Amino acid sequence: MSDKIKNAYKSSKNIYDDVMTQGSIFSKLYIKIFWSGTDDNEIAKKILSYIPYDFSGSLLDVPAGTAVFTEKKWEKLEKAAITCLDYSADMLSQAKARLGAYRHITFVQGDVGNLPMPDETFDVVLSMNGFHAFPEKDKAFSETFRVLKTGGAFIACFYIKGKSKITDWLVKNILSKKGWFTPPFQTEDELKETLKKYYKDIDINTDGSIVYFCCKK
Ligand SMILES: C[S@@+](CC[C@H](N)C(=O)[O-])C[C@H]1O[C@@H](n2cnc3c(N)ncnc32)[C@H](O)[C@@H]1O
Numbered sequence: 001m002s003d004k005i006k007n008a009y010k011s012s013k014n015i016y017d018d019v020m021t022q023g024s025i026f027s028k029l030y031i032k033i034f035w036s037g038t039d040d041n042e043i044a045k046k047i048l049s050y051i052p053y054d055f056s057g058s059l060l061d062v063p064a065g066t067a068v069f070t071e072k073k074w075e076k077l078e079k080a081a082i083t084c085l086d087y088s089a090d091m092l093s094q095a096k097a098r099l100g101a102y103r104h105i106t107f108v109q110g111d112v113g114n115l116p117m118p119d120e121t122f123d124v125v126l127s128m129n130g131f132h133a134f135p136e137k138d139k140a141f142s143e144t145f146r147v148l149k150t151g152g153a154f155i156a157c158f159y160i161k162g163k164s165k166i167t168d169w170l171v172k173n174i175l176s177k178k179g180w181f182t183p184p185f186q187t188e189d190e191l192k193e194t195l196k197k198y199y200k201d202i203d204i205n206t207d208g209s210i211v212y213f214c215c216k217k
Helices: 004-012 016-021 025-034 040-048 071-076 089-099 137-147 165-178 188-198
Strands: 058-061 081-086 105-109 122-128 148-159 200-207 210-216
Touching (some): 004 016, 025 165, 040 122, 071 089, 081 089, 089 105, 122 137, 188 200
Parallel strands (some): 058 081, 081 105, 122 148
């Protein structure tokens, strides 16, 4: 796989958390102008609420990134076994700095398109803001499905195209060129078709150009 993604996330690792959480006035403006004000903090809260605080199973967080949205929840899930996986060692090192002290959390540098786990390993697979970055999306769908147990939950959020002209312009002309996003991107209808091939009980919602959902294997 190209090093474009690794380099992109290496160069942005110091501003990533600020932009995603709208920590500064510039980040707030960026989100307001280019993302119709869609608040990643709110979407993170919604999708993390699918996982109860007494969850005691196994969970794969892919891509874990810097754990900016998951830190507070993961540290509380002490009965669970959480695996944080990311392709970028730079992003993962920040997740480790946040969560490395917890014995119920392990860290793996790897590729979602070739997961180093046996079939049916996890009760939950969470993919927050990942599929718009993953280069091999078909493999990412089939690998996350493969490692999920039958009856397990696949929970995710990411960018979909066709909702906002300015967001689509930004993604195509800037974010994809820099390597933070990787085409092709699906529309909501195309994603629904993909999910139907793999999953049942699909609870899917959109907020601006971000889709978020929970479904069962
Ligand atoms: C936008 S960040 C999302 C991180 C985190 N889930 C969050 O919401 O803040 C996208 C992440 O995808 C990772 N990534 C890109 N391609 C990947 C791949 N093939 N396998 C695993 N992780 C990948 C990048 O390294 C980056 O950390």
